[in-house]
Each structure stands twice: as structure tokens, then as C-alpha cells.
Amino acid sequence: MNKVFSDTGNVLLGLDHPEDNTLASPAQFAEYTVILITEGEGIFHADFASFPFTSPVILFSTPQQSIYIKETKPVKYVMLQFHSDFYCIEYHRNEVACNGLLFNNIYIEPSLKLSQGELDSYLQLIRQINDEFKQPDPSDIVLRAYLQLFLAKSSSIKIKSIEKQKVFKDEKMDLFKQLLEENFLTLHKPSDYASLLAMTPNNFTKQCTRRFNKTPSQLIQERLILEAKKQLHLTRLSIKEIAFALKFQDEYYFSRVFKKMTKISPQTFRNTTGISIVADLSI
Missing domain, CATH: 1.10.10.60 (Homeodomain-like)
Known part of the structure; x- marks a missing residue:
């Protein structure tokens, strides 16, 4: 797992490509967690709620939520995590309106269904993050910019998907x-x-x-x-x-x-x- 640490040793930004479903059992993280599911399907459990999903999809989790993934078909995913000390979604809400949309909204599912083209663009972005991690001295500024782009892109797609959904009027x-x-x-x-x-x-x-x-x-x-x-x-x-x-x-x-x-x-x-x-x- 690629990581950026604070001076006190806390993880500020992390990118992982787990070989197996490391979220098969409940886990809690101090960081915001973004899970890009590239293959498979299952049920995403977040605290006391559960949401079925089919790849490609992105799942979102806030700090200290108890989350796990129950597979119905074997899943492959990339897990991107960031601490609010590295990127504060409330402070940057004017640039990226993800707070209350991707995170911290109890009324909508914490997921984002992707088209194949959208998945490809996210994978390209993940490769760019990986490349920066491989540099002798990875730049926090560059990594923060890639993270902001990832979240901004997700917010844009989420807003469009909500507008297109034909939710029955109630x-x-x-x-x-x-x-x-x-x-x-x-x-x-x-x-x-x-x-x-x-x-x-x-x-x-x-x-x-x-x-x-x-x-x-x-x-x-x-x-x-x-x-x-x-x-x-x-x-x-x-x-x-x-x-x-x-x-x-x-x-x-x-x-x-x-x-x-x-x-x-x-x-x-x-x-x-x-x-x-x-x-x-x-x-």
C-alpha cells in the first residue's frame, strides 16, 4: 500500500490494491475511504445499513464507519483513503461539493455506478497517483490535486445520476x-x-x-x-x-x-x- 504519513506517523493518504477482499469482515478507519470496485458484485455494509452493488462502482465511507463487503461474485477493487488533515472536504466544499453528496448523507446510497468509459478514466487517475507515489519525493501538492480531481469527478457524476433517476414521487x-x-x-x-x-x-x-x-x-x-x-x-x-x-x-x-x-x-x-x-x- 502506498502511503503518505504525517509528522506524528498518522496516515494522511493511502492507495491500496488488495489481492483479496480485505473488507470481508467489519473494519473501521480514521480516514475517508473510497472503494473503486472494478470486478464482481456483492453487498456493501456501512454501519447498520446495507447496499447491493454491481461493478463497476465506487463506494464511499466516512471516518470510523463500520464497513465490510459481502461478495456474491468475487470482487476486485482499489481502496483510496485520505485523512481530513490532508484534505478537508468541508474546507474545500466550494471547489468540490462532495460533503453531503458522496459523504455524510443518510438519505442516499453511498455509491456511484460507473460506465465503462468512466471506469477507464478513474483507472487512469489511479495510475497517475501510483506514479506520483513512486517518485523519490512524492509531492503532497500533486497528490492532493489528484485527490481533488477524483472527488470532483465523482461529485459531478453523482449529481448527474441523481438528476436522471426517475425516483417515484412520494x-x-x-x-x-x-x-x-x-x-x-x-x-x-x-x-x-x-x-x-x-x-x-x-x-x-x-x-x-x-x-x-x-x-x-x-x-x-x-x-x-x-x-x-x-x-x-x-x-x-x-x-x-x-x-x-x-x-x-x-x-x-x-x-x-x-x-x-x-x-x-x-x-x-x-x-x-x-x-x-x-x-x-x-x-
Whole structure:
């Protein structure tokens, strides 16, 4: 695996061509993980959700997600990983609108289906990254530029694919998404939203699962944890302050809920993912 390390020994950028499916069992990484599947098919598991895929496709994962790939046909892939200290997707959101599109979006699948031509262009880009790694003194600037191109290209294709998709119109689920964004801090039960939508709990669950491939409970929990991750990564608020902002009774209960959902504590998440440069921009 080709890697760029920080002065403290942490991986900033990594590119791997595993011979076997190294993600056959659950794994968690401190880095953003991009998996370019060139052959095979299977099911991509990310935390408590699962998404079937057929190559060629790109899969995306945020730091400390528990991910693994269950093959239905043998897969081959390239794994590109980057730490936010190397490339902050929030800081560069004007150049590459991938935050909330490729990463950190609980409502859409974390995947990007590719045409053969698109796959070829990605493989060419991977070769260029490999070539730079082989230089006596690989340039961070060049590698960062290739990574930005990779993400920008992915965002462009993703936006076009969303626009072309003929998703069945479901005003109730569109409204649920809006209600969840407005009330995730205070309404934590599926029945709360079912009542607001004037739906029976069973019908609500069925429509939600059909639309988002997740149950209402999954979405409600994921939205709260997503906000917690944002606060841990994008601010310098203490754990206690974040717990209060998210309306937990105290930081200990917050830590228990966070660890139950992510398998790590809030402090460990912050330590491994780091605090974004964005946290200091408003100071």
C-alpha cells in the first residue's frame, strides 16, 4: 500500500490494491475511504445499513464507519483513503461539493455506478497517483490535486445520476425528510413522525424503507449521530457542550449512545479524525 504519513506517523493518504477482499469482515478507519470496485458484485455494509452493488462502482465511507463487503461474485477493487488533515472536504466544499453528496448523507446510497468509459478514466487517475507515489519525493501538492480531481469527478457524476433517476414521487417521505431535519434533536420515536404525517406506524415504516432503504428508527438515530460527528469534527466544543447542544441529559449518556452506534467513544472519534481547520475559521 502506498502511503503518505504525517509528522506524528498518522496516515494522511493511502492507495491500496488488495489481492483479496480485505473488507470481508467489519473494519473501521480514521480516514475517508473510497472503494473503486472494478470486478464482481456483492453487498456493501456501512454501519447498520446495507447496499447491493454491481461493478463497476465506487463506494464511499466516512471516518470510523463500520464497513465490510459481502461478495456474491468475487470482487476486485482499489481502496483510496485520505485523512481530513490532508484534505478537508468541508474546507474545500466550494471547489468540490462532495460533503453531503458522496459523504455524510443518510438519505442516499453511498455509491456511484460507473460506465465503462468512466471506469477507464478513474483507472487512469489511479495510475497517475501510483506514479506520483513512486517518485523519490512524492509531492503532497500533486497528490492532493489528484485527490481533488477524483472527488470532483465523482461529485459531478453523482449529481448527474441523481438528476436522471426517475425516483417515484412520494410527498409523504419528502415531508418526513424535512420534518426529521427540523426535529431530530427533540423527536426520537418513529411514532412521533408517523403522527405528524397522519400515517399508521406500519405504513410509515414500509414507505420509509422502500424510499430510503432504511427504517425510520435507523434514519432518526443516524441523523442524530451525524450531527454529533459534525460537532466533534468541525468545532472545538467540549464533549459536555456537544451533549448539551444535542439535548442529552449529560455527557455520560451521550457517550453511551454514541458508542453504541459507532463502537467508539466521542473522544476517540475526535482524537482519530482530528478537528477540522473549519473549527477555527469563525474565531
